[in-house]
Amino acid sequence: MAPSQATHTPSLEKLVKSLKGQSLEASIEALIFLLKRRQVKGDECAQATAHILRQVVAKARWQDVDQLLSQIQSAGSRLARAAPHEPVIGNIVRRVLGLIRDERQATIPIRPSPAVLTSTAGLQVSKSMFNLLSVAEPDGSPMTGGSTPLSQATQPTSVHTLRSEVMDGIEEIMDEIGQADDQIASFADIQIHPGDFVLAYQPSKTVERFLIKAASRRRFTLFIAGLEPFTNGTSDAPYATLRKKLSAAGVNTISLSSNGLMAYIPRVNKVILGAKAVYQNGGLLVDSGCCIAAQVAHEYLKPVIALSPVYKFCPEDPSYDVSRGWLGNPSTYVSYGNGPEVDAIVVENTVTDYIPPELVDVYLTNLGPQTRHHIASILADHYKTEDLAFSMQLD
Amino acid sequence: MATESNGAPLGAPALQDGTKSAPAPSNTPAVATSQEKLTPAQLKAKAKAEKAARRAQVKEARAAAASALPTAQAGGTGADAKGNKGKGKQDGQPGPGKGGQVQAHQSSVSGRRPSMPAVEKDARSGIPECFSHVPMAKRIQTSQAHKDVHPAVLAVGQQMATFGLKDSISRLQATMLAFRKVIESYETPKGNSLSRHFVPHVLNPQIEYLTECRPMCFAMGNAIRLLKAKVNKFDINTPEDEAKEELLEWIDYLLHERIALAEFVIARNAAQSINEGDTILTYGWHRLVEKTLIRAKKSGKTFGVTIIDDPYERGGQELAKRLRQVGIEVLYSPNLGGLRPKVAAASNVFLGGEAIFANGSLNAPSGTADVAMAAMNAGTKVIVLCETINFDRERVSVDALTYNEIDPERNTADNFRLLFDNTHDKYITGVITEFESGGGNSPAQAILALLRKQEDPLIA
Structure with a gap:
């Protein structure tokens, strides 16, 4: 299974390479395919979405800002619908939408008719203080824009500048996504102290980067929990590269092949989790089993540190599906060889967990450590109120 | 025999006396130079020390001979033990023929048999230091x-x-x-x-x-x-x-x-506590829980069972099949994922255990404590089924590292697992034992008090 996957399954890199040659529609479909089969998941989703949206801006036919917005929205909601368990996609779409709205205000002053003016003004009032400040910026532009009223003649140039501006903006988002892990890792030695026993549950790439960075400055002991019992035989030991890097830095790692964590938590000083998403109430979407780590740590008053780049902060509340946990393929645990009994037994293999906000002590983002009381202002800084309803459009 | 077992401790200070006057490490020159100054008591001690050394030499020779034929060694020392019945500890004494590590090993098993130290060393060598005190089962030929x-x-x-x-x-x-x-x-x-x-x-x-x-x-x-x-x-x-x-x-x-x-009474009492339409959640497989659920079903009750399994044991899968065979609705979850919503949806959690300590905490297969804690936090009753023979009234355990075992299959830093964990009694609503008094559903402390009072009048 493993080798064939490596050769045949299209990965994110292949998709990105193929973007140039492909039509826009083919690229979108290719990513939808990958998302549905969960061949692109987790952190890759954000990067992939940004790539595709960039293609939309570059290749789609659009004449004005509203058309561009609706193009992005439709492409974005198709992607988001393909992977409802990856809220990061929606976040990136919202970020790009917000970016376009900012650019509209910066480049094309809107003053053709009083009716339009009042309608947009009405929207602006509903925005946060942050946006009021950013609106103040384009004050200079009415001088140029004011002399030439919105006309057919100026449209192509403004479309051109808007396109390049937006594409630059998306590049910036992609840079942010790329650098986020390193920025989070730079806080590692503040959080991890010499002699600590750190528990990491199924360390994601972000968590691995964080731990390796911590290991370069601190001597601690790492427990890796949440290993899948059935993947052990098929490939080399899980997290082998992480363990190798850590042991090179003099950090001991102990892989706990255990379901429960209560037995080990008295030893542990802090628990590090990688979030798949952070909701506006402060709740986390995480890998299955992670919640028990957080709960156990909370019981023993050990700090729970959730690592999450800002682009994973969702301006929405967890849905019922999220709080219940997404279900995955049960056949890894109960094979069909078990006979007719398996028909009668409901097997639930939960693949995600939801951690309620009260179990999380620190949200460590690329902007530094945050508490859940600060999440609202982070969200206000990064998303426009008009785009908050994006998730509603999915249904 | 008595002289030999006393020989080593007495001999040691005598040797020190010798080295004080002359730093030479060997025994005989020191004796020669300081002979006239020695009191009769010291002389006697010295003689004893020499005797011990001679015996040690003999033993060394014997050990060397035995190590040439490792299979014969067991028989040889066995015969030895037979000769001095009840003095089996003798082999554990420090002998120059055997290395320090062998002694350490032998004293830990009270020196009864020289089983292969090299192999055992390997078995425990991978255990991370912070768990090195936890015992582990081992195969002995x-x-x-x-x-x-x-x-x-x-x-x-x-x-x-x-x-x-x-x-x-x-x-x-x-x-x-x-x-x-x-x-x-x-x-x-x-x-x-x-x-x-x-x-x-x-x-x-x-x-x-x-x-x-x-x-x-x-x-x-x-x-x-x-x-x-x-x-x-x-x-x-x-x-x-x-x-x-x-x-x-x-x-x-x-x-x-x-x-x-006890099994019969516990299953009956626990089955009575199941109500029509309940959802019972259990962790892994335990004999008493299985008996209880089947008994409740046979008595005509309709209820659902949620089984949370341990993917490293998979006892819950067998339980799921057997419950299904008697017609119980089963929801099976292979691991602790999604535990919070599942315990919140359950009406009762039934857990079995290995032992209950004097402080009321439960020693049970690893993961039990997690389920109990999650259930208690979700407001679901946690009921432990346990025979009184499993109650330990002399020991207390406040964490899982006090009394535990290492999984012999997973005993290295790459792959480590403890077999049990410790569920604090604050996560347990009640314990059902074979005692009829106390309503069959009392906190562990009450049962411990009862046990203390009864002190097994029928059995002991």
């Missing part, structure tokens, strides 16, 4: 067991080491049945009485062997304590046949009262 170990006990020990006998009650049952065989084949040597001879010379080697195969469970500890008390109570003049007969009857009684009957 039957040829390396002490020769006094009864064949039935040998078989039980092997099955325990390989986890063929896993939970506390089946281990207890097998042990007691094996001891039955030991008692049957026992004959008191001339000039001894059963009450004096049986426990130290026959029973203890069996117990030691079993402990070495896998640390004893608490039920075994309790039963053995009761058995020893029973033997000690015999009058020294009790005829052997009568005493044996009484012991065999006692073992049958214990198996019947504390295991079979």
Whole structure:
């Protein structure tokens, strides 16, 4: 299974390479395919979405800002619908939408008719203080824009500048996504102290980067929990590269092949989790089993540190599906060889967990450590109120 | 014999005296130079030291000869132990022929048999330092067991080491049945009485062997304590046949009262606590939980069962199939993922355990504490089913690292697992035991108090 996957399954890199040659529609479909089969998941989703949206801006036919917005929205909601368990996609779409709205205000002053003016003004009032400040910026532009009223003649140039501006903006988002892990890792030695026993549950790439960075400055002991019992035989030991890097830095790692964590938590000083998403109430979407780590740590008053780049902060509340946990393929645990009994037994293999906000002590983002009381202002800084309803459009 | 066992400790200070006057490490020149200053007592000590050294040399030679034929060694020392009956510890004494590591190993197993130290070292060498105090079951070749170990006990020990006998009650049952065989084949040597001879010379080697195969469970500890008390109570003049007969009857009684009957009563009481339409959540597989659920179903109740399994044990899968066969609706979850919503949806959590300590905490398969904690936090009742033979009134455990075992299959830093965890009594609503008084659903502390009061009037 493993080798064939490596050769045949299209990965994110292949998709990105193929973007140039492909039509826009083919690229979108290719990513939808990958998302549905969960061949692109987790952190890759954000990067992939940004790539595709960039293609939309570059290749789609659009004449004005509203058309561009609706193009992005439709492409974005198709992607988001393909992977409802990856809220990061929606976040990136919202970020790009917000970016376009900012650019509209910066480049094309809107003053053709009083009716339009009042309608947009009405929207602006509903925005946060942050946006009021950013609106103040384009004050200079009415001088140029004011002399030439919105006309057919100026449209192509403004479309051109808007396109390049937006594409630059998306590049910036992609840079942010790329650098986020390193920025989070730079806080590692503040959080991890010499002699600590750190528990990491199924360390994601972000968590691995964080731990390796911590290991370069601190001597601690790492427990890796949440290993899948059935993947052990098929490939080399899980997290082998992480363990190798850590042991090179003099950090001991102990892989706990255990379901429960209560037995080990008295030893542990802090628990590090990688979030798949952070909701506006402060709740986390995480890998299955992670919640028990957080709960156990909370019981023993050990700090729970959730690592999450800002682009994973969702301006929405967890849905019922999220709080219940997404279900995955049960056949890894109960094979069909078990006979007719398996028909009668409901097997639930939960693949995600939801951690309620009260179990999380620190949200460590690329902007530094945050508490859940600060999440609202982070969200206000990064998303426009008009785009908050994006998730509603999915249904 | 007595001189030899005293020889080493007395000899050591005498040697120091010698080195004080002359720093030469060897014995004889020091004796020669300082001879006239020595008091008679010192002389005597010196002579003893020399004697000890000579014996050590002899032993060294013997060990060298034996190491050439490792299989013969077991027989040789076995014969040795026979020669000085009851002085088996002699091999554990520091002898120059054996390395320090061997001594350390032997003292830990009270030196009864020189089993392969190199292999054992390997088995434990991978254990991370912070868990290095936790014991682990190990396989001992039957040829390396002490020769006094009864064949039935040998078989039980092997099955325990390989986890063929896993939970506390089946281990207890097998042990007691094996001891039955030991008692049957026992004959008191001339000039001894059963009450004096049986426990130290026959029973203890069996117990030691079993402990070495896998640390004893608490039920075994309790039963053995009761058995020893029973033997000690015999009058020294009790005829052997009568005493044996009484012991065999006692073992049958214990198996019947504390295991079979207890199981029946617990299953009945627990089944009564299940209401129509309930959802019962359980973790992994436990005999009592299975019996309870099947009994409740047979009594005509309709209820659902959620099984949270341990992917490393997968006992829950078998339970799911068996429950399904009697027509119970089963929701099976292979791991602790999504535990919070599942415990919140359940009306009761039934858990089985290995032991309950004097502070009311439950020793149970790893993961049980997580389920109990999650359930308690979600406001779901947590009910533990446990026979009173599993109650340990002498020990307390506040965390899982006090009394635990390492999974012999997963004992390295790459892959590590503890077999048990410790559920604090604040996560347990009640314990159902075979005691009828107390409503069958009392906190562990109440049952412990009851146990203390009763002090097993029928059994001990």
